[in-house]
Amino acid sequence: MPLFQAIILALVQALTEFLPVSSTAHLILFPWLLHWPDPGEAFDVALHAGTLLAVALYFFKDWLTLIICGLGGKYPANAPAQEVAQHKRLFWYMLVGTIPGGILGKLFDKQIEEHLRLPAIIGVSMVLIALVMWWADAKARQLRKVEQSNLGDAVAIGSAQALALWPGVSRSGITITAGLFRNFTREAATRFSFLLSAPLIAGAVAAKTPALIKLHKAGVLDLPLSTLAISVAVSGIAGYFVIAFFLKYLQTRTLKVFIVYRLIFGIIVLVLAFLQAGPR
Numbered sequence: 309m310p311l312f313q314a315i316i317l318a319l320v321q322a323l324t325e326f327l328p329v330s331s332t333a334h335l336i337l338f339p340w341l342l343h344w345p346d347p348g349e350a351f352d353v354a355l356h357a358g359t360l361l362a363v364a365l366y367f368f369k370d371w372l373t374l375i376i377c378g379l380g381g382k383y384p385a386n387a388p389a390q391e392v393a394q395h396k397r398l399f400w401y402m403l404v405g406t407i408p409g410g411i412l413g414k415l416f417d418k419q420i421e422e423h424l425r426l427p428a429i430i431g432v433s434m435v436l437i438a439l440v441m442w443w444a445d446a447k448a449r450q451l452r453k454v455e456q457s458n459l460g461d462a463v464a465i466g467s468a469q470a471l472a473l474w475p476g477v478s479r480s481g482i483t484i485t486a487g488l489f490r491n492f493t494r495e496a497a498t499r500f501s502f503l504l505s506a507p508l509i510a511g512a513v514a515a516k517t518p519a520l521i522k523l524h525k526a527g528v529l530d531l532p533l534s535t536l537a538i539s540v541a542v543s544g545i546a547g548y549f550v551i552a553f554f555l556k557y558l559q560t561r562t563l564k565v566f567i568v569y570r571l572i573f574g575i576i577v578l579v580l581a582f583l584q585a586g587p588r
Contacts, residue, residue: 309347311535317347318539321355322362322546326502326554328441328481328566329573331359333430336475337577340427347531353516354536358543360509365544366551367503374399374503394455401457405466406507412470413512425475427581433476434574438567441485445563448488454496454503461490461500469504476574479505484563494558502551 320338324331335355339346364371376383377392378399387395468486472479480501487497 309345309351309531309535311538313344314347314351314531314535314539315542317351318355318358318542319546321359322543322550324478325359326362326480326547326550328478328484328563329570330430330434330437330476330478330481331355332425332472333434333476333478336425336430337427341580350520350531350536351539353513353520354531354539355543356509357513358540359547360506360513361540361544362547362551363502363506363509366548367506370503371506374402398454398457401459401462402504402507404459405462405469405504406511408463408467408470409473409508410511412473413508416473420473420475427577427584430476431574431577431581433474434570434577437477437481437485438570438574441481441563441570442567444485444488445494445567449491450488450493452490452492452496454492454499457492457500461487461492464490465500465504469501469508478570481566481570494563495555498555498558502555 317335317338320334321331323329324334335347335352338344373383373395377387377395380396382392383395465483465486468482469479471477472482480498483501483504484494484497487500488494490497492500
């Protein structure tokens with residue numbers, strides 16, 4: 309893969325991982341529409357490592373606080389007991405919320421990779437989830453902040469995150485939607501979604517990296533390490549700014565523009581898939 313293609317796909321990953329439009333869909337459809345070769349699993353892992361880097365950098369202080377308090381410590385040192393207890397609960401909620409996606413990913417990742425990464429399936433998913441997002445965005449009461457989350461929120465949003473394994477759903481889109489149905493504000497639902505993504509992405513990267521190291525040592529890795537490293541950096545840096553933008557955007561705006569985008573993009577993909585499948 310030429311370096312310019314890798315950079316473009318890294319930017320696509322950064323934009324679409326955190327905006328509710330499905331990174332998986334775009335990373336499958338961009339090469340399909342532009343007639344580029346499949347970048348392969350090594351490149352997919354590199355892009356997810358970049359995504360993890362973005363989340364880790366942006367929420368570093370949040371996760372540092374959650375981990376220390378969750379494991380029985382106190383951070384910051386002058387934090388009141390009620391705040392420490394709140395952080396401790398949220399840490400364990402994040403771990404509970406990761407379980408559904410981790411289990412389904414372990415069980416069905418290979419089947420999904422082999423059978424569901426098809427443009428027609430992605431187009432349908434883009435449209436259907438757009439309609440669900442519209443319903444949630446219009447009907448949600450938006451009364452709660454992240455600090456008011458509970459175990460039920462973790463289970464509901466974590467289960468929704470597991471559905472994002474299906475191409476075209478969008479991890480951020482479905483988890484933000486679930487958060488809205490749980491009456492979080494848009495910003496709170498998005499913050500919960502982004503925090504929840506870190507353990508799952510870290511687990512996916514950790515699970516796939518050893519096999520890729522073996523492929524590299526065996527000399528069969530089809531992408532130079534320099535290209536993978538640049539892809540991680542581009543995806544991570546761009547992703548950081550996308551997170552900052554999206555959280556600020558949702559303080560005063562709705563999800564309408566992303567819903568409309570999903571509908572239009574999904575319909576275009578369905579039409580193109582139908583035309584390609586027709587008689588020649």
